[in-house]
Amino acid sequence: MANQSRRPKRLEGSVPPRSAEFGRRLEKQKRSDSIWLAVLGAAVATPLILMAGRDMQRNLYQTREDCVTDYSENECPREPVYHYGSNRLDDRAVRRYHGPWFEAGSTQRTSTDPGPGRLQEPSARGSFAPDRTSYRPPVSREYGVRGGFGRSGAVRAGRSSFGG
Amino acid sequence: MRRVAVPPRHNWQARLLEHGFDFHTLTTDDGHPDPYWIEDACYEFSVGQIDELESATQELHDLCLDAVGEIIDRGDYESFGLNQSEANLIERSWSLGERGLYGRMDLSYDGKRPPKLLEYNADTPTSLLESSVAQWFWLEDRSKEGRGEQGFDQFNSIHEALIERWRTVLGKPGGWIHFACHQDSPEDFGTTEYLRDTCIQAGWKTETLDMSEIGFDGTQFIDRADRVIDRMFKLYPWEWLFAEEFGAHLGGSRTLWLEPPWKRLLADKAILPWLWQRHPGHPNLLPASFDRSAINDEVVFKPCLEREGQGVLMLPTGTAPLDSPRGIYQASQRLPTFDGRHALIGTWVIGDVACGLGMREDQHAITRNTSRFVPHRFR
Numbered sequence: 001m002a003n004q005s006r007r008p009k010r011l012e013g014s015v016p017p018r019s020a021e022f023g024r025r026l027e028k029q030k031r032s033d034s035i036w037l038a039v040l041g042a043a044v045a046t047p048l049i050l051m052a053g054r055d056m057q058r059n060l061y062q063t064r065e066d067c068v069t070d071y072s073e074n075e076c077p078r079e080p081v082y083h084y085g086s087n088r089l090d091d092r093a094v095r096r097y098h099g100p101w102f103e104a105g106s107t108q109r110t111s112t113d114p115g116p117g118r119l120q121e122p123s124a125r126g127s128f129a130p131d132r133t134s135y136r137p138p139v140s141r142e143y144g145v146r147g148g149f150g151r152s153g154a155v156r157a158g159r160s161s162f163g164g
Numbered sequence: 165m166r167r168v169a170v171p172p173r174h175n176w177q178a179r180l181l182e183h184g185f186d187f188h189t190l191t192t193d194d195g196h197p198d199p200y201w202i203e204d205a206c207y208e209f210s211v212g213q214i215d216e217l218e219s220a221t222q223e224l225h226d227l228c229l230d231a232v233g234e235i236i237d238r239g240d241y242e243s244f245g246l247n248q249s250e251a252n253l254i255e256r257s258w259s260l261g262e263r264g265l266y267g268r269m270d271l272s273y274d275g276k277r278p279p280k281l282l283e284y285n286a287d288t289p290t291s292l293l294e295s296s297v298a299q300w301f302w303l304e305d306r307s308k309e310g311r312g313e314q315g316f317d318q319f320n321s322i323h324e325a326l327i328e329r330w331r332t333v334l335g336k337p338g339g340w341i342h343f344a345c346h347q348d349s350p351e352d353f354g355t356t357e358y359l360r361d362t363c364i365q366a367g368w369k370t371e372t373l374d375m376s377e378i379g380f381d382g383t384q385f386i387d388r389a390d391r392v393i394d395r396m397f398k399l400y401p402w403e404w405l406f407a408e409e410f411g412a413h414l415g416g417s418r419t420l421w422l423e424p425p426w427k428r429l430l431a432d433k434a435i436l437p438w439l440w441q442r443h444p445g446h447p448n449l450l451p452a453s454f455d456r457s458a459i460n461d462e463v464v465f466k467p468c469l470e471r472e473g474q475g476v477l478m479l480p481t482g483t484a485p486l487d488s489p490r491g492i493y494q495a496s497q498r499l500p501t502f503d504g505r506h507a508l509i510g511t512w513v514i515g516d517v518a519c520g521l522g523m524r525e526d527q528h529a530i531t532r533n534t535s536r537f538v539p540h541r542f543r
Contacts, residue, residue, distance in 0.1 A: 056379075081390060098390075143382055148410030150376030153346030153400065 055104040055145055059117055059138035060096040067097045069135045070117030075100045098142065165209050165275025167502035167525075167538075172203045173305050184358065185298045187350040201294060201537050203302055207507065207523045209542035213275050214319045214521070220279045220448045221269055221511040221518035227446075228284060229516070231438055232258065232429050243434045243454065245468065245490055250406045253415055253425045262424035263333045263515065265359075265397070266292070266326065268522075271509040274500035278447040279509065281439075282497070283466070287423050287431035288401050290351050291537060293358040295512060295522030296322035299539035316541040319521040323362065325514035330366035332515060333422065334395065337367025342387055345399035347374045356399045363397070375400050380410055385419050395420045402428035403469050433468045433492045451495040456485035462496040476530050498529060508535070 060081070061067045067076035080095045100114045115121055119137065173179060180188045180201060188201035209217075235241070236258050241251045268289035273279035303318050334341065341363060345356040360370050371387055378393070379386040385393040396419050398405070405411055406428075414425075429435060436452035443449060451459050460481065467475040468490040477486070478496060485493075499506040505525035512520035526535040 144379050144386070145410075146379040147376050148380060148413075149344075149378045149400070149405065149408050150346065150374065151408050152404035153349075153375055 055143070056101040057104050057141045057143050058101045059099040059120070060140045060142055061099065061138050062096070062136055064097040065134075066136050066138070067099050070119055070138075071099050071114060075114060096139070099138070101144070101146070104143070165207065165213055165273070165500075167205055167505070167507070168208050169205050170203070170306070173302070173309070176203055176302075179301060179305060180298055183293075183297045183301060184354065184361075185293055187354050188294075188298075190350075199536060201298065203539055205503070205538060206302075207502070207538060207540040208316075209275070209319075209540065211542060213273075214542045217271070217273065217279055217509065217511055217521060218319065218518050220271070221513060224269060224281050224284070224448055225267070225513045225516060225518065227439060227443060228286070228430050228435065231435060231442065232426055234442070235429055235438065236426070240438075243438070244429060244432050245434075246428075249412075249415055250425075250428070254428060256415075257421075257425040262420065262426070264424060264427055265329055265333060265422050265515070267423075267427075267430070267513045268292075268510045269513065271511060272497045272499055273509050280450050280497050281436075281448055282450070282494070282508075283433060284430050284435065285471070285510075287427045288399050288471070289510075289512075290355045290399075291510060291522050291524065292322070292355050292512075294537045295510070295520055296320065296326070297358070299522070299537075302539045303541055316543045318539075318541055319511075320519075322512050322514060322520035325517065325519045326359070326362040327366045329515040330363045330368065334363075334366070334368060338369070339394070340369045340371065340391070341395040341397060342393050343370055343372045343397045344375050344378060352399050356397070359397060359399075378410065380413055384417050385410070385413070393419050395422070397422040401469070401471070402431065431469070433466045433494075434490070436466075436494055437492050450497055453493050456483070456493050459493055459495050463493040464496050465491055465493055467491045478529065 059067070059070065061070075064076050064078065064080075076097060076099060080097050099117060102114050102116060117138070119135070177188065180186075185201070188199070190198045190200050192198045235244075236255055239251070241254075246254070264286070266289065267284060267286035268291070269284050270282040271279040272282055300318060300320050300323070303316065307314060307316070331337065343356050343360045343363075345352045347353045356372070360372060363370055371391075373387055375398070377388050379388075379390070381390070381392075385396070387393055398421060402423075402425060405414065434454075436450075437454055439446075440449050440452045444451075453459055456463065456479075462481050463479050463483075465475075465477045465479055465486055465488070467488070470476070475488075475491070479486075479493070499508055501507070502525070505527065506529050508524045508526070510522045510524065511518055512522070514520070521540060523538045523540050524535040525538055
């Protein structure tokens, strides 16, 4: 046992220990369709603990154009969602286009919260005329929560590792 | 077993970076570079010593698996501080046969007496990349440079074992698995990225995210793109997952977690008194108890769920018990010193097989997250 190499011979020195993706830095893609990372960005001055588990919601539209009318090109993903947020296609799936997550209960568009949509904000009604006459309001809303994990890690962020 | 002074490779920093080991030098609180990896020395073992470490690790792991089964059979969760819903999740993961990926045992060993288990980091072990990749290429480089390394080997098949283990745990390749950790920690992120890499090499598609980016859609956990998370490797302790807000959703979600929830039992120091009670006098175990008076000599107090030496205290003979939250007392087995450094052995278990070793050393008797990693070899 011990007089044999601890590495299988077939792999010794011949296989790179990493794939092309190894060490890829975190691509914190700023999701244009979500406020979440924007909220994270604001966390520099805001302890994560205060943001843990925020109730979020987002509008579901029949078409992407409807979403863009309420928000913007960047805030409305081109890919639809199926069956309540899962990408699993099946015969029963209903295709919907979702807007960005916004904080439940908010009625105003802020720098960190896209709000419920231009035509859904009471203050905007009557003062904003969509270019499209075929605009249809959201057919439903999805509810979710983000930030419900990670609090302990953030609190102990001064330590170099949480592993053992 | 000895500590041998050796000249470092002339380009060692560059070589480490080539292998993704970018946290080889950390920074002190006052901003000074603080080497974590050093290679102006190495630890050298005999074949027989490596065999002894390998067989002890294997046997201890087997004992640990037996212990998990018995604890679950008895429902003996009180000493582990678990509530019913946590226990339910642990029981379910065990009964479903969910498999573990990896773990690291910390052993006290001087090359003469049998190795003794100090603790089993079975849930969130780090120092993996340096054990698996960095020290292996150190040995290879030195051999190629003709620095007298010919004939040396290393107890290290961690990398190949990990790739194989992914195939065993996840089955037929081709699906997605997410990897999450607290990404602000360079060591945690580096460890998670390395594991992700081995998973990619096993044929899986992967996505990475910070723990705080995990979402919940009312039924399932979702990623940044709102995809349902079917499989999740997390470098994040189970006790934190249980305690945090989303912990309430763990039981109802379909996510397969790695490490599986039953690893929570092994990561708890309460397993040490449990093992000692079950196998008193075992040559690879130290006396351990929840009761200070059960061990007369010098003991080490260990909080049940702390890591990296946090809260660990040495208590001289006759010291009264601590008025402290959940913790255990373990008979003191001081780490052997080589050139004034306290040497700690970490043996790796991938899946259920002992297959590697990493050495850390410290000026202090208690190994902490500022200890230094030193490569090893044997012949």
